[in-house]
Amino acid sequence: MADQMTGGAMRWARVAGRGMIGLRLDLGDAALAGAVTGAAGVPLPAPRRIETAGARRLAWMSPDELLLFLPAEEVPAMLEAIRAGFGDGFAMAVDLSEARALFRLEGPGAREALAKAAPVDLHPDAFGPGDFRRTRLGQVAAAFAQVGEAPETFELVCFRSLAEHMATWLDTAGAPGAFPGVFARA
Amino acid sequence: MLLLTCPHCGVSAEETEFHPGGEAHLKRFGPGASDDAFAGYMFERANPRGVHFERWRHVFGCGKWFHLARCTASLEVFGAYPADVTAPPEEILAKIRARRPGWEPAPAAKPAAKPEGDA
Numbered sequence: 001m002a003d004q005m006t007g008g009a010m011r012w013a014r015v016a017g018r019g020m021i022g023l024r025l026d027l028g029d030a031a032l033a034g035a036v037t038g039a040a041g042v043p044l045p046a047p048r049r050i051e052t053a054g055a056r057r058l059a060w061m062s063p064d065e066l067l068l069f070l071p072a073e074e075v076p077a078m079l080e081a082i083r084a085g086f087g088d089g090f091a092m093a094v095d096l097s098e099a100r101a102l103f104r105l106e107g108p109g110a111r112e113a114l115a116k117a118a119p120v121d122l123h124p125d126a127f128g129p130g131d132f133r134r135t136r137l138g139q140v141a142a143a144f145a146q147v148g149e150a151p152e153t154f155e156l157v158c159f160r161s162l163a164e165h166m167a168t169w170l171d172t173a174g175a176p177g178a179f180p181g182v183f184a185r186a
Numbered sequence: 187m188l189l190l191t192c193p194h195c196g197v198s199a200e201e202t203e204f205h206p207g208g209e210a211h212l213k214r215f216g217p218g219a220s221d222d223a224f225a226g227y228m229f230e231r232a233n234p235r236g237v238h239f240e241r242w243r244h245v246f247g248c249g250k251w252f253h254l255a256r257c258t259a260s261l262e263v264f265g266a267y268p269a270d271v272t273a274p275p276e277e278i279l280a281k282i283r284a285r286r287p288g289w290e291p292a293p294a295a296k297p298a299a300k301p302e303g304d305a
Contacts (some may be wrong), residue, residue, distance in 0.1 A: 047196055062248030065193050119200045126252055136246040 009109025014167065015155070019075035021082070022099075023089035025074040035085025036093075039078060040068055049134035050145040057155075059132045059145065065145075067157075072097060099157040101163035103156040103170065105144075111156050111183055114144060123162040124183065127184040138169060188256065193266040195248040207241030210253050210274055227231055235259050237282055239274055242266075255282060 019112060023048070027044065037044050042058040043170070045051045045066070050059040075095055081091040081152065087112040105113065115122040117137040132145040134142040144156040158166050188201040197203075209231050215223040232238070239256045243251050251269040255278050256262060264281045267274065274291070282289055 029246075062250060117202045119203050133197070135197075135199065180242050 009111040009179050010105060010107045010113050012103055012170045012174060014163065015104050017072045018102050019070050019072035019076060019097040020100060020157075021068040021070070021078060022094045022151070023068060023082070023092070023155070024064055025066070025089070026064060027066070029089070032086060032089050032091045035082055035089075035091075036068070038065060039081035039085055039171070040070070045132070047129050048132055048146050050147070051130070052147065057076070057145075057147070059143070061134060066077060067096070069102070070108070100157040101160045101166065103166065105154040105156060105170070106148070107151050109174060109179045110152050112181070114156075116153060116173055116180070117169070118144075119140070122183075134179045139164070140165060142166070188261055188263060190242065190254065190263060192244040192247060192250070193252050193268060194250040197247050201249070203244065206241045207243055207247040207251065210239040210241050211274075215287045216285060232292065234292070236266070237286060241269070254291070265268065
């Protein structure tokens, strides 16, 4: 299942080999925020946004929390660099790579698939490239971002213990005939 | 269906993205308090038909707690405000008064429901 692609309007795959670092800090503290952006080489995201630089992404999780996505092999060195930058500051960097599962959704139906399960306005005018949203998908806590435009691409994380459930849900939501086409008509 | 806006992350969503945390501005009575005061804190809750102050948590979003002023009859939301206050701020009270002329915060009759420093 890990690399399975489903046909139709929405293709999805579970993304392997991506590390995640959870960061807790006062985002208004220039020294602490600079330790993150300096080590990661990604600008600080605005609230509810995600920033991308090369293979790394930095997502705004809450007013005092960021999530850094990066290649798994870079995690140990990155943790060291960020912690060195924090110094004695009141902040925390933790390897959360195994906490969440990452999925990639692609195609003209991806937006609509998400809209079916999340209480989020996913109209293209309301949710576009670089937007990041923590919410729920069905009954499952999840977060997703639009990371590409043509074709429309979204990346989705949920807790790893729920990855099987998410995979089944994505297959169901992406099945042929499961798209009413509301955004296509809009 | 309530439409709430989280004052921490600015997300507007319907109520299923949030979780209610009960009546707001309860004053805790712990060890050393009288039985009556503790029973009031533990069990007695306002159950108004109209303006109500509640605690909510943005459980599927940023995870933060906040306060909410809303109407239990019409489900109108007057506003959200930070969790670290013991009484509704004046701007929220002003919004409620604008929508409910003549409304005043309930007098702190019971110790359990006493909003400290009420404006």
